[in-house]
Amino acid sequence: MSEVKVALLGFGTIGYGVYTNITNEQNTIQNVVKQTVKITGALIRDPHKERSIAKDILLTTDFHELLAKEKPDVVIEAMGGIEPTLTYIKDALNAGCHVISANKDLIARHGKDIEEIAKANNVFFAYEASVGGGIPLIRTIKELLQFNHIEQIEAILNGTSNFILSYMRSEKASFEDALEIAKAKGYAEPDPTNDVEGYDPFYKAMVLSNLMYGAQPHWEDVFVEGISKVKTDELLLAETLGFRLKQFVSINDALQVSVGLHFVDNTHPLYGVEGVDNAIRFKAKTLGFLTLQGPGAGANATSSAIIEDLVSFYTKEKVVPEVPKQTRVPENAERPTSTYTLLFTREDCCEKLVDILQENGAILQRASSPYGSALLYKTHGTPTYQLLAQYAEDVALYSAHVTNEQLYTRTKEVISTI
Numbered sequence: 001m002s003e004v005k006v007a008l009l010g011f012g013t014i015g016y017g018v019y020t021n022i023t024n025e026q027n028t029i030q031n032v033v034k035q036t037v038k039i040t041g042a043l044i045r046d047p048h049k050e051r052s053i054a055k056d057i058l059l060t061t062d063f064h065e066l067l068a069k070e071k072p073d074v075v076i077e078a079m080g081g082i083e084p085t086l087t088y089i090k091d092a093l094n095a096g097c098h099v100i101s102a103n104k105d106l107i108a109r110h111g112k113d114i115e116e117i118a119k120a121n122n123v124f125f126a127y128e129a130s131v132g133g134g135i136p137l138i139r140t141i142k143e144l145l146q147f148n149h150i151e152q153i154e155a156i157l158n159g160t161s162n163f164i165l166s167y168m169r170s171e172k173a174s175f176e177d178a179l180e181i182a183k184a185k186g187y188a189e190p191d192p193t194n195d196v197e198g199y200d201p202f203y204k205a206m207v208l209s210n211l212m213y214g215a216q217p218h219w220e221d222v223f224v225e226g227i228s229k230v231k232t233d234e235l236l237l238a239e240t241l242g243f244r245l246k247q248f249v250s251i252n253d254a255l256q257v258s259v260g261l262h263f264v265d266n267t268h269p270l271y272g273v274e275g276v277d278n279a280i281r282f283k284a285k286t287l288g289f290l291t292l293q294g295p296g297a298g299a300n301a302t303s304s305a306i307i308e309d310l311v312s313f314y315t316k317e318k319v320v321p322e323v324p325k326q327t328r329v330p331e332n333a334e335r336p337t338s339t340y341t342l343l344f345t346r347e348d349c350c351e352k353l354v355d356i357l358q359e360n361g362a363i364l365q366r367a368s369s370p371y372g373s374a375l376l377y378k379t380h381g382t383p384t385y386q387l388l389a390q391y392a393e394d395v396a397l398y399s400a401h402v403t404n405e406q407l408y409t410r411t412k413e414v415i416s417t418i
């Protein structure tokens with residue numbers, strides 16, 4: 001039986017996950033692919049780390065040795081970073097290898113160029129694992145939604161953040177403790193800044209924007225909000241009011257993209273998406289709404305997506321969709337924003353804001369609980385920053401006198417988006 005030779009770039013959480021899943025499921029894969037799949041070697045950075053790997057597999061810090069010793073048919077990139085990763089991917093494609101990558105950061109920046117190089121070399125470049133973990137999201141967009149026009153998506157795309165928000169609320173845990181657990185479970189990036197500051201889902205949004213609309217908005221126009229400032233008491237207070245905090249990525253066909261925190265109640269379709277799960281809710285012109293949900297991070301979920309890509313190279317005629325007609329990037333794209341917002345404050349220190357919101361018919365609820373006080377308001381389609389923009393001076397002046405740090409920070413953040 002012939003062999004598919006696979007080289008791994010990276011042997012960390014994901015590289016090791018791919019190795020163990022291919023090794024343990026060799027028979028299953030063989031039955032589908034009708035060839036054996038052999039891992040030829042893995043590229044690593046630190047040759048002194050203890051590794052659990054078969055003795056006959058090359059472990060090297062030299063990319064060229066990996067490519068030369070036993071020329072791979074497929075290179076799986078699970079090392080992360082931009083360089084030297086980009087150079088290695090291009091070299092592998094130019095050497096006639098198919099490439100699979102889980103690197104959203106790199107694909108957001110260089111995905112289009114890489115796809116051109118793959119096409120020129122008549123090989124495949126696949127990146128299912130880069131967005132949504134194990135969810136067959138890119139496959140769905142490529143193969144199911146070609147005829148449908150995707151008008152918008154709303155999605156939870158960072159497993160670490162969703163896990164942390166769920167864990168802080170359900171276990172009454174601190175942000176720091178929840179982050180440590182997300183790291184131990186292999187959900188977080190080696191440097192979790194991108195996870196907790198919203199950049200990881202931002203890169204994923206850029207990958208999807210390219211895929212769905214053939215273009216990205218200007219990066220500096222995209223509102224990005226991470227979870228690093230969220231307090232456990234805020235989550236507990238919101239829970240007493242029937243709300244959960246979720247980080248949503250919104251993308252629409254006018255290339256309006258945002259990554260922001262939203263309080264939602266149990267009527268929202270993504271309210272129940274908990275733990276490390278990701279979810280994507282499409283609104284497609286003919287189909288209507290479609291929601292996909294599943295594990296968004298971790299070794300098994302990500303390996304699953306990578307191995308599905310690998311298997312698909314050998315099992316069916318490839319559907320290589322045309323890059324969609326490029327959507328025009330609007331000059332002054334309006335940022336989509338929250339429908340609901342909770343302001344956390346002492347009841348007596350936000351009368352100016354209350355006035356503004358009440359004048360606009362926006363206040364829904366005022367509440368107190370052992371976890372603090374809150375104002376819940378809904379902006380009725382008027383983006384918060386537009387609503388407050390009319391009063392920016394008043395609010396800025398007012399918030400300068402407010403002692404409650406949470407109100408001050410949140411108000412300042414809203415104003416900074418104007």
Ligand SMILES: NC(=O)C1=CN([C@@H]2O[C@H](COP(=O)(O)OP(=O)(O)OC[C@H]3O[C@@H](n4cnc5c(N)ncnc54)[C@H](OP(=O)(O)O)[C@@H]3O)[C@@H](O)[C@H]2O)C=CC1
Binds near residue numbers: 011014015043080186
């Ligand atoms: N963790 C997750 O759930 C998911 C991760 N991803 C993506 O997968 C990629 C890998 O993530 P993860 O496995 O978590 O990261 P890890 O840090 O666990 O693994 C990275 C691996 O790459 C190796 N490596 C890094 N830089 C170099 C270099 N310059 N030269 C050679 N080897 C290098 C490391 O070597 P050494 O072992 O010697 O340090 C390590 O084996 C990232 O792009 C990440 O965004 C995508 C989806 C989910």
Ligand SMILES: N[C@@H](CC=O)C(=O)O
Binds near residue numbers: 131132157188189298
């Ligand atoms: N760190 C990422 C891993 C998957 O992309 C996340 O938590 O979503």
